[in-house]
Amino acid sequence: MLSFHESADAAVEGISDGATILIGGFGTAGQPIELIDALRRNGAKDLTIVNNNAGNGDTGLAALLGAGQVRKMICSFPRQSDSHVFDALYRAGKIELELVPQGNLAERIRAAGAGIGGFFTPTGYGTPLAEGKETREIDGRGYVFERPIHGDFALIKALKADRMGNLVYRKTARNFGPIMAAAAATSVVQVADVVPTGAIDPESVVTPGIFVNRVVAISPTSMLPGDGQ
Amino acid sequence: MLSFHESADAAVEGISDGATILIGGFGTAGQPIELIDALRRNGAKDLTIVNNNAGNGDTGLAALLGAGQVRKMICSFPRQSDSHVFDALYRAGKIELELVPQGNLAERIRAAGAGIGGFFTPTGYGTPLAEGKETREIDGRGYVFERPIHGDFALIKALKADRMGNLVYRKTARNFGPIMAAAAATSVVQVADVVPTGAIDPESVVTPGIFVNRVVAISPTSMLPGDGQ
Amino acid sequence: MDTSRKLTRDEMARLVAADIAPGSFVNLGIGQPTTVANYLPEGSGIVLHTENGMLGMGPEAHGDEVDPDLINAGKVPVTELPGASYFHHADSFGMMRGGHLDVCVLGAFQVSVDGDLANWHTGAPDAIPAVGGAMDLATGAKAVFVMMNLQDRAGNAKLVRSCTYPLTGVRCVSRVYTEYAVFSLAGGTVTVEQTFGMEVADLQDLLGFDLIDGTAHSSAVAASSV
Amino acid sequence: MDTSRKLTRDEMARLVAADIAPGSFVNLGIGQPTTVANYLPEGSGIVLHTENGMLGMGPEAHGDEVDPDLINAGKVPVTELPGASYFHHADSFGMMRGGHLDVCVLGAFQVSVDGDLANWHTGAPDAIPAVGGAMDLATGAKAVFVMMNLQDRAGNAKLVRSCTYPLTGVRCVSRVYTEYAVFSLAGGTVTVEQTFGMEVADLQDLLGFDLIDGTAHSSAVAASSV
Secondary structure (H helix, E strand, C coil): CCCECCHHHCCCCCCCCCEEEEEEEEECCCCCCCHHHHHHHCCCEEEEEEEEEECCCCCCCHHHHHCEEEEEEEEECCCCCCHHHHHHHHHHCEEEEECCCHHHHHHHHHHHHHHHCEEEECCCCCCHHHCCCCEECCCCEEEEEEECCCCEEEEEEEEEECCCCEEECCHHHCCCCCHHHHHHEEEEEEEEEECCCCCCCCCCCCEEECCCHHHHHHHHHHHCCCCCC | EEECCCCHEEEEEEEECCEEEEEEEECCCCCCHHHHCCCCCCCCCCCCEEEECCCCCCHHHHHHCCCEEEEEEEEEEEECCCHHHHHHHHHHCEEEEECCCCHHHHHHHHHHHHCCCEEECCCCCCCCCCCCCEEHHHCCCEEEEEEECEEEEEEEEEEEEEEEEEEECHHHHCCCCHHHHEEEEEEEEEEEECCCCCCCCCCCCCCHHHHHEEECCCCCCHHHCCCCC | CCCCCCCCCCHHHHHHHCCCCCCCEECCCHHHHHHHHHHHHCCCCCCCEECEEEEEEEECCHHHHHHCCCEEECCCEEEEEEEECCCHHHHHHHHCCCCCCCEEEEECEEEECCCCCCCCCCCCCCCCCCCCHHHHHHHHHHHHEEEEECEEECCCCCCEECCCCCEECCCCEEECCCCCCCEECCCCEEEEECCCCCCHHHHHHHHHCEEEECCCHHHHHHCCCC | CCCCCCCCHHHHHHHHHHCCCCCEEECCCCHHHHHHHHHHCCCCCEEECCCCCEEEEEEECCCCHHCCEEEEECEEEEEEEEEEECHHHHHHHHHHHCCCCEEEECCCCEEEEECCCCCCCCCCCCCCCCCCCCHHHHHHCCCEEEEEEEEEEEECEEECCCCCCCCEEEECCEEEEEEEEEEEEEECEEEEEEEECCCHHHHHHHHHCCCCCCCHHHHHHHCCCC
């Protein structure tokens, strides 16, 4: 069921210890920072977080990591120039890392939403990231077997939602949003605007409302970078 | 490389005997009838045709079947009230049929475009359509292994193309177009209009030009049903 | 609803419609299930999916509304409701197979006590097989409701211990709506929820396997939910 | 280009750019490969892909153009060209893995004579591993070009018989551009296409394996293609 919420805190209610959370964004583009901050205030621990990266600077995902709420990161690119929070936790042995090639990460999330039990991908074949995994030669090419990544919750950011939960995104901030919304039991979306039903062209809907459970409008002025929440 | 053609006949040049052709459309919605007619005139034989259905009435795909150019149909729903051309060929043992559940058909085509070597689907598990196929239990559920369906050519219909080959579709005529464009070595698209680059909103492009090889504009008046080509 | 006589097809459709929760995403199969749409309550927020790439499907199109680019899975021209969306076939079937549809309603040749569904092929050797999206719907929807007559034209029961027709899906059906009764299926047990023109004992004789009588309970639930 | 001295980084980028056919779809890796964009000829119709969900990427954004929702794979603000399109991550990587990109240009720690690529992990035990989209690009693009210095800082050759660093992809690299030479790789054979400030014999001494001298042929081809 679809619901609209007054605050990010209300939108993330019910996330409990041990949950797997898919978090949208590639770097800060599409990062649902207010929802992540609300998850930090919510206090759920022992989380598994799926995100392309492992936090930038000291805000958003980095702050959630810093608060000690995350047991495990599943991501493709944890190490960045400003990923010092993750780096310190990792070196101290305080966080688990499952490193996944970015395309396999995306395809595994997509598989979860689409009901695929697993698939063979050429990405990673013959590399250390395929170690211990089932492999198969298909038509002369090597493939690795990969499994879907389901989320208990997804936290994503879109540009607009209508009252049916249909979403559109903005430029490269779209990234993981559509596939994460479909892969989570409960998807939570922060949008700049909620518009009336019918205000989004049916041909241009990117995420149909069927994949959306909770929506909260966060005014875009507070979504500018450097807002420091 | 992308090219624009003056006629459907020019757009289907080079399709040779034995080719696998993905043909868009669900019933007549999205059926690229002028391209199919051109393929009939082209005369290539021994074709494998992938389409959801196996022709309606006596035009389009049915006419291609009637011309004896098709060795094998891969489809989900051949039997329809007006599929008499296919029915007669099938009963006479003159055409091969690979029957694929519609979702597996779509996912297999999508897999071809996305470089997936194969995948496990729950659809068809425990049914005659899974006979002889690899099965696997994953998390307590039965799955069937399915392989990608690649095309040598795809013939599809879209609403508009820009000069970069970006496509948008119209309503439920979208159906198989986007996944077939990506799954074929050469995709051939008939559109109602070619518009200048920049005339399609980058957020609303459904098939990016990277998946489009040949475009031909067919005036929409000749695309009305009952035109009898 | 009058339980002293068997249901008409429209009454069956009304019963199914009443069992679909507000706000559900629903796929109605080709044929009789399509008529359920006529009984979905106004303002229920129920959204119809058609597997050929649309959510927010409206009623059948007539006259000037007819658009060859806007059809349902049965290839019948339909209309678009506000808040609709279009998507390609792989996305549409991912939606089904990924468990996002709350309910699908299908016709059937046979349903077994275990919830196995047979609705795509009679097994006749000269038949041209056609499956369409039936297997994806049976496998993917959270709840699969079947609407069918209790017996075929030859008088054979269609709710059976074990299907003799080729299967569409395994252990997928949870409810069966017939002209004589509504059945719930769970873990190999069949519960009669409501009867129309037949007693539970008569149904048991007809079907030849044990039935749980849930009619008292169901009426109570129905009454309390009004 | 002056072959009597080694190339600058910009000259390397120019060489790579010249080897990309008009109308190609191209992904330029983070770092040095990004500079290839500066040398793509006007009107070439070459379309740049960025794996975070865009085709038709324009140059780096400056000043008022900077938009936090429009970045490249290196998280640098970029611009949008006419005819651009946006798509989600699974579609973007399907595009890569499905073999739709004509060329990708990557940096490398090591490339082997078989075309194996190592560019994501030095294997140092205390390093935090990060792979990003490198493996998908290496596996998916029709042609993988590598831009790198011929030697690492310690003077070890980076074009090697067999990679000692963890692999990114197997038998995927077809061309290697260095400051001293351009190499073609095919079937375990390394051909020197052009040299800059070194003779083929010197390169062979440095690398320690057999090289085919293709420089005469390549110059002829280059001349005839002008």
